[in-house]
Amino acid sequence: MTDFIRPNYQLIAGVDEVGRGPLVGAVVTAAVILDPARPIVGLNDSKKLSEKKRLLLVDEIREKALSWSLGRAEVHEIDELNILHATMLAMERAVAGLSVKPEWVLIDGNRVPNGLKGFASAVVKGDALVPEISAASILAKVARDAEMAALHELFPQYNFAGHKGYPTAEHVAAIQQFGILPEHRRSFRPVRDIAER
Numbered sequence: 692m693t694d695f696i697r698p699n700y701q702l703i704a705g706v707d708e709v710g711r712g713p714l715v716g717a718v719v720t721a722a723v724i725l726d727p728a729r730p731i732v733g734l735n736d737s738k739k740l741s742e743k744k745r746l747l748l749v750d751e752i753r754e755k756a757l758s759w760s761l762g763r764a765e766v767h768e769i770d771e772l773n774i775l776h777a778t779m780l781a782m783e784r785a786v787a788g789l790s791v792k793p794e795w796v797l798i799d800g801n802r803v804p805n806g807l808k809g810f811a812s813a814v815v816k817g818d819a820l821v822p823e824i825s826a827a828s829i830l831a832k833v834a835r836d837a838e839m840a841a842l843h844e845l846f847p848q849y850n851f852a853g854h855k856g857y858p859t860a861e862h863v864a865a866i867q868q869f870g871i872l873p874e875h876r877r878s879f880r881p882v883r884d885i886a887e888r
Contacts (some may be wrong), residue, residue, distance in 0.1 A: 695820055697810070701727075702757070704793035705823025706782050707812075709737070709831040711774050713856030714866070714882050715839055715849075715874045718769060718778050720762040721830035723823050724793055729755040734825035736818035737832035749833045752826045759826075760788030761834055770878040779804035785827075799824045812818035842874060 697703075702724055710718040725731065731751050733744065739796050740748070753759060762785030764777035772780065783806040786796055796811035798804070799818045802812045817824040836855060843852035849865045849872075856862070875882045 692817040693711075695817075698795045698797075700794040702791060702794045703795045703823055703829045704758075704786060704789060704797075705817070705821050705825070706785055706796060707737075707799040707818050707824050707828035708778050708782060708855070709828070709830055709835045711778055712858070714858050714862060714876055714879050715851065715856035715872065716842065717763045717765050717833040718774065718781050719838070720778070720781040720795075720797070720810050720833045721759065721834070722749055722762070722782075722789055723752060723759045723792055723825050723826040723830060723843040724757040724789060724824060726755055726757045731755055731822070731826065734822045734829070736816075736825060737828040739819070740829070740837075745829050745833055748826075752830060756826065758789045758791035760785050760790075760829060761830065762786070762788060766874060766876055769876050773878070774876075775802075777808075783807060797821050797824055800827065809885070821830065846872065 704722045704724045706722045708718055708720045709806055745780055762781040764781040769777040783804045790850055798811055798813045800814050801815055803813050814821055818828040839851045839855045848869050852860050858881050871886055
């Protein structure tokens with residue numbers, strides 16, 4: 692059971708992030724305002740959907756949403772600010788990029804970015820409870836996965852397409868063998884430990 696009660700607003704933006712845990716690449720966020728007149732069937736937490744289903748839904752979200760926007764924080768920002776603050780900044784950027792101004796913002800998790808306080812609330816497990824957040828999680832996931840696929844093309848020896856930059860044993864072994872890339876987050880412990888050797 693959840694005690695989440697949906698705010699009584701017409702223009703609600705959902706916000707989610709992908710990429711807090713990986714050792715490489717930007718953290719990517721999305722903000723989405725859905726159109727009640729054009730419902731989208733099958734929205735859910737992106738992690739619970741197959742890649743094929745996400746790719747089908749992402750096109751429908753982009754077509755039917757009243758507004759959607761991607762935000763991001765780059766590797767140097769993650770290393771300078773830390774991953775939490777960089778994620779909050781990326782969420783603010785996603786909301787700022789919406790072409791339609793939301794009346795309220797619902798954010799997946801337990802924290803509201805400082806720049807959104809006053810017209811936003813956090814929803815724990817929101818990506819499974821709030822359609823707008825589900826849609827945002829799908830957009831962000833597809834966008835970041837595409838970036839990892841592109842990085843894989845440049846550096847296939849790291850297998851970014853397989854582990855998506857997360858700190859798997861395979862990824863850490865590849866860093867040890869082939870070195871640290873500019874795209875790696877040097878503030879993250881496995882990378883930092885290897886850099887300090």
